[in-house]
Amino acid sequence: MTQPKQFRASKGTRDILPPDSALWNWFEQTAREVFGTYGFGDIRTPIFEETQLFARSIGTDTDVVSKEMFTFQDPLAPEELVRKVVERGFDATKVHVAGGQAPKAIWDALSEFEWLTLRPEATASVCRAYIEHGMHVLPGNVKLYYVGPMFRRERPQKGRYRQFYQIGAEVLGQSDAPAIDAELLEMLMVFFKRVGLTRTTLYVNSIGDKNCRPQYVELLRHELLQVKDQLGPDSRRRIETNPLRVLDSKLPHEQAIIAKLPRISDHLCAECREHFARLKDELKLRGIAYEENWRLVRGLDYYTRTTFELIAEGLGSQNAVCGGGRYDGLIELLAGPPTKGIGFAIGSDRAILSIRESGDLPRLPGLDVFVAWMGLSTYAAAVAIARKLRESGVSVELPGEEMKFKKSLNLADKLGARYALIIGSDEVASGTFTLKRLADADQKKLSEYELLEYLESEKRGTRG
RNA sequence: GUGAGCGUAGCUCAGCUGGUAGAGCAUCGGUCUGUGGCACCGAGGGUCGCGGGUUCAAACCCCGUCGCUCACCCCA
The missing domain is CATH 3.30.930.10 (Bira Bifunctional Protein; Domain 2)
Incomplete structure (x- = not known):
């Protein structure tokens, strides 16, 4: 097992x-x-x-x-394969449709369409x-x-x-x-x-651009070849593959060498030099x-x-x-x-x-209200007020089964709720709600209208 | 692709010179049927990454393997 x-x-x-x-x-x-x-x-x-x-x-x-x-291969359906093969001028009879197989030459010819890559x-x-x-x-x-x-x-x-x-x-x-x-x-x-x-x-x-960069790259390559034996293996390889990248090297012992290399700013064509100068002016203008x-x-x-x-x-x-x-x-x-x-x-x-x-994190909105209802006789009122609060944009947690009152306040605290909305038999009898702010234990009795009004204005006042 | 470090409970970690596993936090329950954060009591949760070897005995030693992390390369 x-x-x-x-x-x-x-x-x-x-x-x-x-x-x-x-x-x-x-x-x-x-x-x-x-x-x-x-x-x-x-x-x-x-x-x-x-x-x-x-x-x-x-x-x-x-x-x-x-x-x-x-990169992955798009598994073409046989009929798609035939269509593409014919479109590209190949003989469709050479494709073994039944097995979804095609001669390698045809696959290669189709590869431009067939290969896909996650961006x-x-x-x-x-x-x-x-x-x-x-x-x-x-x-x-x-x-x-x-x-x-x-x-x-x-x-x-x-x-x-x-x-x-x-x-x-x-x-x-x-x-x-x-x-x-x-x-x-x-x-x-x-x-x-x-x-x-x-x-x-x-x-x-x-x-630079296509007018001036190639010349600079050649100059740089020429200069790099002069100091090739002082460079590490990575930089040596880059002399051929991409000389510009040598400038980016972080190796300490190469820094002095790099500092003496020709700089592209001295080799830009007139247009590129002008463009760069005006960019810097624009940046200053914008502070x-x-x-x-x-x-x-x-x-x-x-x-x-x-x-x-x-x-x-x-x-x-x-x-x-x-x-x-x-x-x-x-x-x-x-x-x-x-x-x-x-x-x-x-x-x-x-x-x-x-x-x-x-450490400079924004204060992001969390749970606003936890509904602490006591006894099945209060459940209908709890469900109704939760719905109304949610309709006005307040985030509400409503326990779906009865729990001890202490435990519900405890849970409200652990969930990070800003308020506990207390609904017991007293509240149901008087048609009010007790709203308790968990941070400082301050609590007040409110009518439904007052409650909605209060929480909505709280919400508006809260940034974020 | 290359190098180094690390894999023990959900998380953070302890575990001596090998003697078959622990703490804190977290979770759940209780003390506690209208007032949370605290305290106390209790519970669940681990084939110690995996496989092999050495040994009477391996979380620990050896080999292999997988994974994670950091760095190189390169890029965001």
């Missing part, structure tokens, strides 16, 4: 339970409110997309695409949706935000999960005015202030504190010009709570019309972790 197996959440995933989930809801709701005031609208895109969408936008050589994606980020999806729905014809800039889970197959550690949550915003349209970048950063900082995350540092940089970080490069291929990152305290070595930048060529790369774009993604797990560490 073996015990049935117990299940646990998969590696890198976790449950968010009450009361933690209330903190999460508050965090995400605050983002919705702030972003709304800047004219952003909510976009909900699928959790999975064709693998090719991510491969093409993020870049085949990035870590995210090359080793971190959850590792959402910018690609937003861009796909922008193109798919012809949003370039919408008036003004298209401003969208999203809230939801992302998936990357990594080894979990503090502030890093396989299913993690992001809040992101994107601005798409014809303009790449630095004011757009600055306003996006302003919105970001306003949000972080609203949720009490003030001890953060905003780093900004410009990594946004930032630090210029010439070593700030981003890991995804689509970034151009403006890049930024927000670092918070109280985290482990994964201390970036937000990252983003401009991606002016991405829409075209995805076969869309010429379009400029910029966006960011906030790591909610990390942001909430940091808020927790700072």
Whole structure:
């Protein structure tokens, strides 16, 4: 007789339970409110997309695409398979429909449609949706935000999960005015202030565009080759794969070497230099504190010009709570019309972790009233008043079976109720209710009208 | 993918040089049939992650394995 197996959440995933989930809801709701005031609208895109969408936008050589994606094969039904095979000009008779099997060459040819991936980020999806729905014809800039889970197959550690949550915003349209970048950063900082995350540092940089960056990368590679034997194995490898990332190295003994490397700010083309300078003016205009970080490069291929990152305290070595930048060529790369774009993604797990560490938690609404009824003769009155209180927005716990009075007050206390509503035979006889404030034991007799009136005004007075 | 640390009750942990399991908190009940937080009494809850080995005897020693955590890589 073996015990049935117990299940646990998969590696890198976790449950968010009450009361933690209330903190999460508050965090995400605050983002919705702030972003709304800047004219952003909510976009909900699928959790999975064709693998090719991510491969093409993020870049085949990035870590995210090359080793971190959850990818699976869409099990095509035989008739779907035949249809797709015929559409693509293959001989349908070569498909063994009965077994759902097809020759490898045909599978390979179909792979563009057949492979699906759990989204590792959402910018690609937003861009796909922008193109798919012809949003370039919408008036003004298209401003969208999203809230939801992302998936990357990594080894979990503090502030890093396989299913993690992001809040992101994107601005798409014809303009790449630095004011757009600055306003996006302003919105970001306003949000972080609203949720009490003030001890953060905003780093900004410009990594050039397709005109000037390739030349700089070559120069950097050339310089790195001169000092190759002084670098560690990781940095050596990056000389070939992505020289920019060497700048990001944290190895102590490499710092002196990195400090002498050529900086992109000295090698930007005139347009990029102008764009970056005006961005910094705009940030000053808006009173946004930032630090210029010439070593700030981003890991995804689509970034151009403006890049930024927000670092918070109280985290482990994964201390970036937000990252983003401009991606002016991405829409075209995805076969869309010429379009400029910029966006960011906030790591909610990390942001909430940091808020927790700072100890500055918001007071979130809990249970308002516990109904302590005594004896079956009072039950009907208890049920009726519970319903009325709930209708007016008060949260109420009503025991479904009789319990000792002491025990019900005890339970009210343990559940964290603000009030106990006492209903005994006296109250029923006089048509009143006894409301007891549990924090200080203060209690008063009220009519139904007075009770509703009192609790509703209490509710309005309570922030949150 | 690489490295390190840790797996004993729901949670936090104790358990000596091997002698077949404990505390606090939590839960439930009682003291206590109209006033909670406190106190006291009691109860339930563990094949000590799993498998193998050594031994008269393993939570403890050895090997393997799985899981968790942190770090590297990289990113939010």
